Amino acid sequence: MNSQNNIEKIGEPALSPHKKLNSKESVSLNRKKKWKDAGLFSLFVGPVFLTFAVIVLIPFFTGVYYSFTDWNGVTGNVSWVGLDNFKYLFTEDKQFQASFLLTIKYTVVTIILTNGIGFGLALLVTQMLKTSNILRTVFFMPNLLGGLLLGFIWQFIFVKGFASIGQITGIPLFNLAWLGDQHTAFWGIVIVSVWQGAGYIMIIYIAALQNVPQELIEAAKIDGANRWEILRNITMPLVAPAVTICLFLTISSSFKVFDVNLSLTNGGPFKSTEMLALNIYTEAFVNNRYGLGEAKALIFFIVVAAISIIQVTYNKKKEVES
Template sequence: MNSQSNVKEVDGAVVVSEKRTQKAVSTPLFSKKKLKDAGLFTLFVGPVFLAFTLIVLIPFFSGVYYAFTDWNGITGSVQWVGLDNFKYLIFEDKQFHASFLLTTKYTIVAILLTNVIGFGLAILVTQMLKTRNILRTVFFMPNLLGGLLLGFIWQFIFVKGFASIGEITGIPLFELAWLGDASTAFWGIVIVSVWQGAGYIMIIYIAALQNVPQELIEAARIDGANRFQILRHITMPLVAPAVTICLFLTTASSFKIFDANLSLTNGGPFKSTEMLALNIYTEAFVNNRYGIGEAKALIFFLVVAAITVLQVTISKKREVES
């Protein structure tokens, strides 16, 4: 720091003023603190980002590239075909269209049933019941089983168990060929998926219901509101964020259903229950048309992304309105 003295005369008096000048202190571009923070950031985020790049990003962008090629997934020769795969899927592939429509139908049904049953179970186990903890465990347990294992278990139930019950009781419902007919096979997949997913959705709704202020419910009861009015005007608006989350989860999982479809029916009978994920798998790894399979997967990704973003946007707006 330098100082400069100036002598001035004001009204006959001599005034000495000292002017201090300070040199700018330059901060190094890479200080020890910045290097330490960057090192810690790299230490914690680096391995995760590397794994994410190897497992997600590289396969995703390589899949986008192969969607524009005519590759069988085996040979080393890859031929660029441009938009030919997408033209074939849009205008010629009838099975792709049928699988897309079936998956959309299944998604709508599964979303409604899973959320309604999950919310109903959440209301049940949040009541003052002595067995509510046991019921929570029982309802959540199917979610812990893998999809393939669960599908094979239910395949045995549909084929052997229901047939035995039908022979003993004579009830027509148990005498149906559940996995041998297109309509009943579809509902068989729905039953298994809802049975597996409702317990997980129930946990999310339980967390939301436990955060509803009991003072509001008690005040509404004092004012003469019945259970339905309390549920509609108090409970539902307060659990709206949980509804948004559950709709998002069920939408994504329903569109991507694969393991239950594969283990229960494998797309049969005659590809009448072949969902879109199974159709993509069959195209790429059974028919050895990897390029067309990747084109289907890219279209599938864009559609699911658009639908989930739209669903979340609409649900968030309704949260604000309510």
């Protein structure tokens, strides 16, 4: 009898403990959920976006507007001049053109030296040496100093320190007018920048080298590969993502060099070492031609952004191919 009742209960449709929602109530609940998610998103992202807009977006678009005006940065008189600022830069402003070419030269040299020395230091300190931790600290310490302070320190070294060493040793290298000649002053800026940036790049390469599987290296050694073959065929392809990051960082920092240039030479002698960022600063805040300075800054932004995008895209493509 009980089994018959159970069979009958099984045949009956199961009743839901909750009332089934109709379509209107379902739409209302989905709408409330969306508003709740949007509120939470705004709560977490809103302050960050507002700060980013105030600090970055608004000044950027304001600067783009001023690049088409003749505003001097002081008075309230702003006149629209269209493309006149850009025409002037490409036809008459020889100092801007010279600074642009000098910055490109400086960027190429600094990228090669910073990445080469940084990678070499990373290879050195990843060897099983007793002094590896001390060497990492020593090589990274210059990056902790600010560019202005670093420039003034090296200015004293180039002017006073090298002169004293030259008098004692008689070595011609130390008797050069390092900051008084345009050629040696350029290399002085390069030396300081590479000395400061190589340690930071070294840390990125160390992280990449430590992720290289040791089994591959041991297998290559067993097969008779030497250190150069291991470096070229195993290590370099595996650290390619780190190379992409380091190239991006060094390109952007080299193009934007300002503090070392200002404190070490201030563009001298006779503006022969005036990089693009210092030229923009001088135009806007010293010569009080803010509109022209913004036009230079806009060109500067477009060039750096284009080079960075091309570099990252090309290196990512090479990573996939390798």
